[in-house]
Amino acid sequence: MTSDNKRPLTLRDVSDATGVSEMTVSRVLRNRGDVSEKTRVKVLAAAKELGYVPNKIAGALASNRVNLVAVIIPSLSNMVFPEVLTGINEVLETTALQPVVGVTDYRAEKEEKVLYEMLSWRPSGVIIAGLEHSDAARAMLNAAGIPIVEIMDTDGKPVDAMVGISHRRAGSEMAKAILKAGYRHIGFMGTKMPLDHRARKRFEGFTEALAKEGVEIEDRNFYSGGSALAKGREMTAEMLERSPDLDFLYYSNDMIGAGGLLYLLDQGIDVPGQIGLAGFNDVELLQGLPRKLATMDACRLEIGRKAAEIIAAQLDNPEEEIENRITLTPTISYGDTLKRR
Amino acid sequence: MTSDNKRPLTLRDVSDATGVSEMTVSRVLRNRGDVSEKTRVKVLAAAKELGYVPNKIAGALASNRVNLVAVIIPSLSNMVFPEVLTGINEVLETTALQPVVGVTDYRAEKEEKVLYEMLSWRPSGVIIAGLEHSDAARAMLNAAGIPIVEIMDTDGKPVDAMVGISHRRAGSEMAKAILKAGYRHIGFMGTKMPLDHRARKRFEGFTEALAKEGVEIEDRNFYSGGSALAKGREMTAEMLERSPDLDFLYYSNDMIGAGGLLYLLDQGIDVPGQIGLAGFNDVELLQGLPRKLATMDACRLEIGRKAAEIIAAQLDNPEEEIENRITLTPTISYGDTLKRR
DNA sequence: GTGGGGCTTGATTGCGCTAACCTTGTGTGA
DNA sequence: TCACACAAGGTTAGCGCAATCAAGCCCCAC
Structure with missing residues (x-):
């Protein structure tokens, strides 16, 4: 608790200190209405000297305005x-x-x-x-x-x-770009978040666009908690172990995508020749990676x-x-x- | 603007709807004081039905308590x-x-x-x-x-x-650890932030501890803005070009440290044999890097x-x-x- | 039957401020 | 010289709620 435990200051205190009415003090502090330069200066000086801080609670109640x-x-x-x-x-x-x-x-x-x-x-x-x-x-x-x-x-x-x-559209556009680039064996990794509706919609848009071309996601993996970068590595390792034929990995966010990228480079895998990658969000972080991850910015x-x-x-x-x-x-x-x- | 632009609800509205006084409604909604179960239920139902949301501004003013x-x-x-x-x-x-x-x-x-x-x-x-x-x-x-x-x-x-x-101590501890490990030619990289007093104190603690052992920082570089990871790469490249004899790089945060690490690995430089590295903050991100950056957690x-x-x-x-x-x-x-x- | 104690509810007041109006004083033009 | 406009500041009345105290009510022990 800080020093002086006196009653908190009110407009009244400033009013008493200057000899003008509370209303005038209020006007000065809000820069509203006509106040002469002389009293304005006097009031501001007194308010500052006393360390008065207006009570917005009272102000809001009285004016019915909350900024x-x-x-x-x-x-x-x-x-x-x-x-x-x-x-x-x-x-x-x-x-x-x-x-x-x-x-x-x-x-x-x-x-x-x-x-x-x-x-x-x-x-x-x-x-x-x-x-x-x-x-x-x-x-x-x-x-x-x-x-x-x-x-x-x-x-x-x-x-x-x-x-x-439109996250649905974002997913679908990415799917189209991947197919157009010639990839066909696609794995997906994302967060275990049934409540992240936007990630869900991207996923739906993605799978639907693939389905239109007769392609299905061949493997998927979800994580929760922990360092996204590390999880990206782990999940990617697991998935490639399980499904070595994949030629593209779509990540629901850039962070796990970056983890996957670092893992693949470590392993000496040819990116994007053998395996292509994409994330989502266009985070600033990606600028510093050894290779720039494909992504989509979310505006x-x-x-x-x-x-x-x-x-x-x-x-x-x-x-x-x-x-x-x-x-x-x-x-x-x-x-x-x-x-x- | 949303639909019904009628006057906002007050305790009075709930009071009218239930036939009890405003005070009783207030008591029910705050779970304060004795209210019979019967009226409690009735009031809660009415409040919910009306969609009443208490006005904390008025409450705070009246009770002089703000949570x-x-x-x-x-x-x-x-x-x-x-x-x-x-x-x-x-x-x-x-x-x-x-x-x-x-x-x-x-x-x-x-x-x-x-x-x-x-x-x-x-x-x-x-x-x-x-x-x-x-x-x-x-x-x-x-x-x-x-x-x-x-x-x-x-x-x-x-x-x-x-x-x-103590950031001063954090800087000094890191300096000691670096010296103890045998490094002598030290470069520093940080943010261009005269107003980040904690970064400044770490730097001061760092240089003072070095000075005690007769060691001086041989090069330094500061950045502002942009992707920290990318800046870490750039600054590291620049610094090593300028001062090829450095054997240790101390970064004022993990993010630029990680950038530096990725750069050195790209260049095939032996870390920590030829050049040692350390950052500050122990960010989760580091877990996913190819090599784990030395750092200090900030609690x-x-x-x-x-x-x-x-x-x-x-x-x-x-x-x-x-x-x-x-x-x-x-x-x-x-x-x-x-x-x- | 009756007084008293506890539980429940209601009426009043004021938190600190501002909107809206009102008063005063001063200068200006005919 | 006087009426009038206008600037400068004051007065009054709440805003919606909770603290406080007073009152009503019910039930039980004696």
Whole structure:
């Protein structure tokens, strides 16, 4: 506990110290209404001297305005969501809004809890990852009466606005690229995450596109926990032991893909001649690998930016109709591990 | 904007719907005070049916209690702070407290702004990275009248409590280990971050310990921005070109160290025979590298846990004197790149 | 039957601030 | 010289909820 345990300061204290009314102090601190330069200076000096910090709780209650935007995401421990946050921040910094982040760990019941908790602070908007929510969560979003943007994914119906990419399409595009390059014996590796709907959709899009050409995934492997890079190595070793005839490995994220790549290079296997590889996400990390992994970028920064822009625009002018169903197009990057015919 | 734009619900609405007073509804929703099972059930049903979400702003103002803990960190884009957050979360989840994260980008003026913003919501405690703050920030922390824990670093004087490691000592320990292993021609690579005080302290500790043995750093290189892995490669290539006699490279973080390692292996250089390597942080990523980089773990999870425990304990019982200056001891991990004599 | 104790519920008040209105003082133009 | 506009600042009334205290109710022991 820090030193001086006196009663916390209020507008009243600043008012007493300067001789002007509380209202005038409030006006000065918010830069609102007409205040003479003289009193403005005096009030600011006193507030600073006393160390007064306005109580936003009281302010929010009185004005019925809260400059917070709830941002609800599944995880902070891979690079994808921090980058989305960066995009959100970039835009919100140009406004009076502030993001507040909640993490769900990919669990619907936690999402519900976090959402409830955040809504109880009456934010001005919500940015939430995914289109899949519990009925209760969806009901809360509907009833909140504030702008809602669902991000990352556009394969489904949003509550209000949405910004993302089609993961189904991303999977299918990658499948087409792989087939076009001439690979036919394909293995898949991913996370053991029934609740990661976007990974699931990519997988579905992938297998469907293969099926159209009469190709089936010949082996698959899932992991959970641990270092993704190490897991990528392990799983790849296992899979090639089990299915030595594979000529392509598709990884549900770049990190395990990088692990697989490092393993294959260690083993002296010809990549992409004997075996081709691809991941997903285009993480920065890949730039430093001995060979560049084929991947697809997920437009993370752009998703964050657009989502924040939608919130800001709606708050700015609720009447205005703006584009609020945005599907971005991820670009495939062939790198050095997906040979083109 | 979501559908029904009616006036937001209040306790009053639930009260009207059930026929009991607002106070009783409040009691039910907070599980506070004696309420008969019958009315409890009735009220909960009505609240759920209406989709009522309590207004914490009003609640906080009335009760003068806010169950938020402000967590202020420099960045989310490397793995170190998310892991600290995980530790904080683990502990706070066992309490009624909730973390709220603010990011400073290693800039003092932004730290000040973020702190001011967070304090204006009157949190119950603050966890803030580092011991270096602007005078204004320190004044705010002092005047806040709530538990403050400064984390990561213990080389300095805290405002209140602190939990971390001595980065100066971490640097010096690594220097000793390197010398003991017989290396003498040492290069250093790090981030171009005058404001990362912990990196600076490690560097100082490192050079001082070397100096004691009459050894000086022979070359150094700093980077900013871009993929750390790629930068590690580039800088290492440059440095070895410039100073081919180096026999050890010390990196200020594991990510650039990993880049350097991959580069040296590519070049067929004998690691650790010809050149030894070490990084800092013990990131999970290292597990998947072809060779394990020597490093030092920064006790990130534990720092988060302990910090949260201190906050929780102080709020629980402000009188109780608890250990609030905790210096953890990082353990050095030799991996495969720091040969021992 | 009756007084008292515990359980349950209700009424009042105010948290710190801001929206909306109101008052005062000053300068300006006809 | 006077009316009037407008800038500068004050007054009043809540925002939605929880602390506090008071009141109602029921049941049991004596």
